[in-house]
Every structure is written in structure tokens, then in C-alpha cells.
Amino acid sequence: MESEKRKSSRENMVQKLYDTCKQIFANGKAGYVPPPHDIQRLTSLLDSLVPKDFKFTTPSLEFSSTNPPGTVEAPLVTYIKIHECNKFSIGIFCLPPSGVIPLHNHPGMTVFSKLLAGTMHATSYDWVHNHDHQANHYRGQQEKRMRLAKVYVDADFTAPCKSSVLFPESGGNMHCFKALTPCILLDVLGPPYSEPEGRHCTYYQHYSYDHISFSDGNKEMKMKEDETRSYAWLEERKDEQFVVLGGTYDGPTIKL
Numbered sequence: 001m002e003s004e005k006r007k008s009s010r011e012n013m014v015q016k017l018y019d020t021c022k023q024i025f026a027n028g029k030a031g032y033v034p035p036p037h038d039i040q041r042l043t044s045l046l047d048s049l050v051p052k053d054f055k056f057t058t059p060s061l062e063f064s065s066t067n068p069p070g071t072v073e074a075p076l077v078t079y080i081k082i083h084e085c086n087k088f089s090i091g092i093f094c095l096p097p098s099g100v101i102p103l104h105n106h107p108g109m110t111v112f113s114k115l116l117a118g119t120m121h122a123t124s125y126d127w128v129h130n131h132d133h134q135a136n137h138y139r140g141q142q143e144k145r146m147r148l149a150k151v152y153v154d155a156d157f158t159a160p161c162k163s164s165v166l167f168p169e170s171g172g173n174m175h176c177f178k179a180l181t182p183c184i185l186l187d188v189l190g191p192p193y194s195e196p197e198g199r200h201c202t203y204y205q206h207y208s209y210d211h212i213s214f215s216d217g218n219k220e221m222k223m224k225e226d227e228t229r230s231y232a233w234l235e236e237r238k239d240e241q242f243v244v245l246g247g248t249y250d251g252p253t254i255k256l
Contacts, residue, residue, distance in 0.1 A: 014252045020045055025191070056184060077095050079091055092187070101185075107168070107198070123176050125152060125234065128147075153175070
């Protein structure tokens with residue numbers, strides 16, 4: 001009997017995730033950041049989730065297509081929508097080895113991510129706001145189309161690991177992922193992208209640099225060489241298109 005209760009509890013984890021998001025983002029809008037106790041509540045729930053909660057099994061980790069030998073494009077990523085409304089969205093990215101989610105932003109959004117399976121490399125950035133744009137002439141006139149960003153995360157992650165949270169102005173609002181093995185990545189966005197409301201996804205190309213100058217009154221401060229790896233130039237990619245395969249959600253039914 002006790003075993004059956006535990007099994008029933010695990011079967012309801014997706015419903016619990018939906019109910020928790022619905023409560024936390026009930027009054028959410030662009031720029032909304034849940035209070036610390038709600039962030040802790042949701043991250044704790046995400047940390048407890050496993051692939052089987054969504055009816056993923058080991059064979060299903062080989063979900064996505066791979067490109068023919070000799071091609072240079074990254075294999076396609078599959079996206080499975082679990083729920084989306086104007087307050088929040090819940091979805092799963094399934095990445096084959098070498099699958100990439102390109103560098104992109106989350107305008108006015110708080111995003112919770114949980115790696116359910118696999119190993120991936122994650123890199124994230126936040127804008128540097130006190131940069132003197134005229135101090136450097138990086139790659140000639142190209143710098144005018146670039147902004148300086150500070151690296152927030154640049155590391156490999158292997159499931160099971162702690163969930164992560166990014167915020168509208170901090171926490172690595174711009175991020176990218178590359179799968180080193182087959183990966184399952186759960187995302188909760190609050191609020192989700194919305195073209196009519198001005199929350200469109202922007203993609204970026206990152207560049208390294210030789211040195212950076214900051215404006216501090218009338219003084220110019222050059223960054224130490226051992227700090228240069230902590231910064232990058234980001235340029236908006238207007239022609240970028242992130243194409244995903246649409247997957248079908250076959251997990252536990254959610255009662256709205």
C-alpha cells in the first residue's frame with residue numbers, strides 16, 4: 001500500500017508543477033520576479049523531478065534526428081510543449097549529442113531551467129551597463145553594433161543537478177546550450193515570449209576581445225588580463241532562426 005502511494009505521488013508531479021506555476025505567476029507580467037520564498041518553492045520542486053515523471057524512458061533519450069555525415073549543421077532539437085498561457089509556459093527541450101540552443105535573451109522574463117537527463121555545456125551572460133562605448137574600437141566599426149556582457153556561467157552540467165533561475169536583468173538572462181550527450185531540459189518561463197507584448201526572442205553572436213575600458217567619471221580603467229575571460233562582446237543576429245522539431249507530450253494529463 002505504501003509503495004502504491006509513492007507511485008501515485010510521482011504520477012502527479014507534473015500536475016504539481018503546473019499548480020505551483022499557476023500560483024506563483026498568478027499576478028505575473030513582464031519584469032515580474034517572484035519573491036524569494038516562491039523561487040525556493042519552485043526550484044525545490046524542479047530539483048525533485050526526474051525523466052520518468054514525464055514518462056521519458058532511457059530509449060527515448062535517442063529522440064531527435066542527426067544530420068548526415070559530412071554536414072556541419074548541429075542536429076535538430078525537439079521541443080515538447082506541456083502548457084502555455086499568457087502567465088507562464090512549461091516545456092521540454094530534447095537535444096541529441098551536439099544539439100545546440102543558440103545564444104538568446106529573455107526580455108522581462110524569469111526563467112527556471114532543470115536538466116533532467118544528460119550532460120550539456122551552458123554559457124550565460126548579463127549586460128554590462130557602465131561600459132564606455134567610445135573607449136574601444138573593437139573590430140573597427142563593428143563595435144557600434146555590439147554590447148559588452150559579463151559571463152555569468154560557463155560550465156558543464158550533468159543530471160541530476162540543481163535547477164537554475166535567470167531574471168529580467170540578472171542571473172544570466174542570455175544563455176546558450178550545447179548537448180554533450182542526449183539531454184532533456186525542462187524550462188518554465190514567466191511570462192512566456194509574446195510578439196504582441198514586445199517579448200520577442202533575440203539571438204546573439206559572441207566575440208572575445210583584447211581589452212575593455214570602463215567609464216568611471218573622468219577616469220578610464222582597463223581590465224586586467226586575467227579578467228578578460230569573464231567578458232564578451234555580443235552582437236544581435238537579425239537573420240538567426242532557431243528551428244526545432246515539434247514533439248508530442250505523452251506524459252501525465254494536466255487538469256487546468
